Amino acid sequence: MASDQHNNAKYLQGSTMRHVVDTTLAGSVGLMAIFVIDLVDMYFISLLGEPQLAAAIGFASTIIFFTSAIGIGMGISVGALVSRELGKGSEQAAREIGVDTFVTGLLISLAVVLLLLPWVPQLVSFLGARGESHQYSLDYLYIILPSMPLIVMAMACSAGLRALGDAKRAMTITLMAGLANAILDPILIFGLDMGIKGAAWASVAARSVAFSVGAYQLAKVHGFVAPISLGRYRSNVAQIGKFAFPAVLTNVATPIGNAYVIAAMAAYGSSVVAGMAIIGRLTPVAFAMVFALSGAVGPIIGQNFGAQNFARVQQTVIDSLKFIVAAVAGVSLILFFSQDVIVSAFKASPEAADLVAFFCTFMAIFFIANGIGFLCNAAFNNLNFPKYSAWFNFGRTTLGTIPFVYVGGKLMGPNGVLL
Numbered sequence: 001m002a003s004d005q006h007n008n009a010k011y012l013q014g015s016t017m018r019h020v021v022d023t024t025l026a027g028s029v030g031l032m033a034i035f036v037i038d039l040v041d042m043y044f045i046s047l048l049g050e051p052q053l054a055a056a057i058g059f060a061s062t063i064i065f066f067t068s069a070i071g072i073g074m075g076i077s078v079g080a081l082v083s084r085e086l087g088k089g090s091e092q093a094a095r096e097i098g099v100d101t102f103v104t105g106l107l108i109s110l111a112v113v114l115l116l117l118p119w120v121p122q123l124v125s126f127l128g129a130r131g132e133s134h135q136y137s138l139d140y141l142y143i144i145l146p147s148m149p150l151i152v153m154a155m156a157c158s159a160g161l162r163a164l165g166d167a168k169r170a171m172t173i174t175l176m177a178g179l180a181n182a183i184l185d186p187i188l189i190f191g192l193d194m195g196i197k198g199a200a201w202a203s204v205a206a207r208s209v210a211f212s213v214g215a216y217q218l219a220k221v222h223g224f225v226a227p228i229s230l231g232r233y234r235s236n237v238a239q240i241g242k243f244a245f246p247a248v249l250t251n252v253a254t255p256i257g258n259a260y261v262i263a264a265m266a267a268y269g270s271s272v273v274a275g276m277a278i279i280g281r282l283t284p285v286a287f288a289m290v291f292a293l294s295g296a297v298g299p300i301i302g303q304n305f306g307a308q309n310f311a312r313v314q315q316t317v318i319d320s321l322k323f324i325v326a327a328v329a330g331v332s333l334i335l336f337f338s339q340d341v342i343v344s345a346f347k348a349s350p351e352a353a354d355l356v357a358f359f360c361t362f363m364a365i366f367f368i369a370n371g372i373g374f375l376c377n378a379a380f381n382n383l384n385f386p387k388y389s390a391w392f393n394f395g396r397t398t399l400g401t402i403p404f405v406y407v408g409g410k411l412m413g414p415n416g417v418l419l
Contacts, residue, residue: 010165011300012087017319023296024323026167028288044189045199046274046346053196055270056136058277061131062262063116063141066255070112071152073248074105075159076298080243080382082163083299087306094112094163095226100236102156103228104244120145127259128266128273136196143200148208160224162298169217177210205299246386249394264405264417268351270413275352279359279418282342282370286335287367289327293320294374302382317379324371332364335359344355351414358415 011019045053066122078101085094089250116123124137127318154173181202188198258280265276284291297320339360343353373396379393380389408416 011303012309012312016300016312016316017322019300020293020297020316020319020323023162023167023300024289024293025150025189026171026292026296028292043184043346045196045260048189048195050132052132052270053136054274054277055133056129056140056196057199058262058280059124059127059133059137059266059275060140060144061277061280062127062259063120063123064144065258066252067109067112067116067145067148068151068155069252069255070109070248071105071148071155072295073099073252074108074152074244075155075295076247076378076381077101077240077244078105078156079159079295079298080247080302080386081240082160083302083382086163088301092226095224096229097236097240098160098163098224098233099226099228100233101240101244102153102160103233103238104237105152105156108151108244108248109149113148116163117145118374119140125357126263128263133270140196140200144203147204147207150204150211154207154210154214157211157218159295159298160218161214161222163302164222164224165299166217166222167296169221170214172216173210173217174279176213177206180209181206243381243386246390247381249390253390253393253397258403260402261405261417268414269410270353270356271349275348275355275414276391276418278342278346278348278352278356282356282359283367286331286364287328289331290324290367290371290374293371294378295324297371297375298378298382301379305383313383317375318377321372325368326374328365328368328371333368335360336365355414355418359418363418 046055078098081097081101082094085091085097085402120138120141121134122400123132128135153171158170158173161167161173184202184205185199188194188202189196190198192198194201262273262276262285265272297316300316301313302318304310339357342360343356346352346356373392376392380386380392405417408419412417412419
């Protein structure tokens with residue numbers, strides 16, 4: 001058992017800052033592969049010259065973000081539960097709780113798909129889509145929504161690999177998916193003249209690749225498998241639910257707030273929604289390191305918490321804060337000086353261009369606060385306080401969003417909503 005701990009609990013020794021940087025950079029490369037492809041999707045769609053198509057991506061992305069948030073929440077659960085068991089030196093228990101959490105994620109994602117599909121038209125209308133934008137959104141969502149279990153399981157596999165200290169192989173999941181999407185996008189959108197449906201099918205293929213690569217890495221490379229046992233699952237489900245339910249709620253809170261923002265933007269027309277869609281695709285590419293950090297530091301905190309190395313837990317949080325401030329400040333400068341290039345590349349209308357310029361000039365630096373929020377969520381989830389994370393995020397995306405969006409829109413229009 002001691003050798004198991006030595007082999008897989010890799011974050012119990014060495015510089016915590018080095019672990020934070022190494023795992024975050026590896027995670028950000030993989031995340032950026034996916035986010036860049038999303039940005040390329042938006043670029044290709046913009047080349048078709050119809051603002052309604054870009055707006056449709058914005059409306060659809062809000063719903064897709066909701067489903068992805070469930071995957072992120074399940075991934076957090078896998079990472080927290082597996083890393084803590086590894087920190088204790090219990091590799092077999094880590095395998096078993098990991099497999100049972102994967103099963104839970106699959107069941108939840110299937111249930112959500114069955115629940116959402118009949119309500120897609122009403123959800124898109126609620127977000128403010130009308131006319132051609134409404135129909136384009138439906139075309140996109142009816143193709144990509146049924147593939148939700150694939151992306152949820154792929155995210156769980158990635159989290160499992162990070163919990164095992166194998167950040168590089170976790171990175172390959174998204175790299176391979178991004179490559180598949182990059183190849184298929186132009187073929188399906190332009191070559192086969194499928195338009196927005198081609199973008200959706202390319203994403204489905206990318207999700208299939210992500211799950212296949214992740215499952216292979218866990219099962220064949222690490223042997224991280226255990227037989228499914230109904231009795232064991234019944235005994236583990238309460239513990240899984242303790243982490244999974246708050247973690248999913250935590251991440252679902254963000255698209256709920258985003259949905260209100262998109263609905264508020266829709267009042268100003270399709271061009272403004274298209275501008276918001278550009279920002280929505282640009283933000284995760286620009287701040288991929290900050291997004292990745294929240295997933296990367298979880299296993300570091302979890303392993304050391306499981307081993308009761310509390311000083312290293314504290315130092316990991318401090319090092320992560322330093323990393324967030326440095327990363328966001330650097331990226332904000334880049335966005336400020338490249339805003340004209342961004343507006344030109346996406347052939348943004350004047351209304352969309354104004355919104356993108358406002359974001360690059362005034363808003364990007366505030367992502368430091370988002371990064372700190374991500375870090376707090378990771379700490380709460382891995383220190384056995386997942387409910388804190390859920391309440392924190394729901395407060396931020398309801399009381400911390402809706403009144404300010406309403407007032408900002410009244411005072412400053414679209415820029416006020418964004419601010």
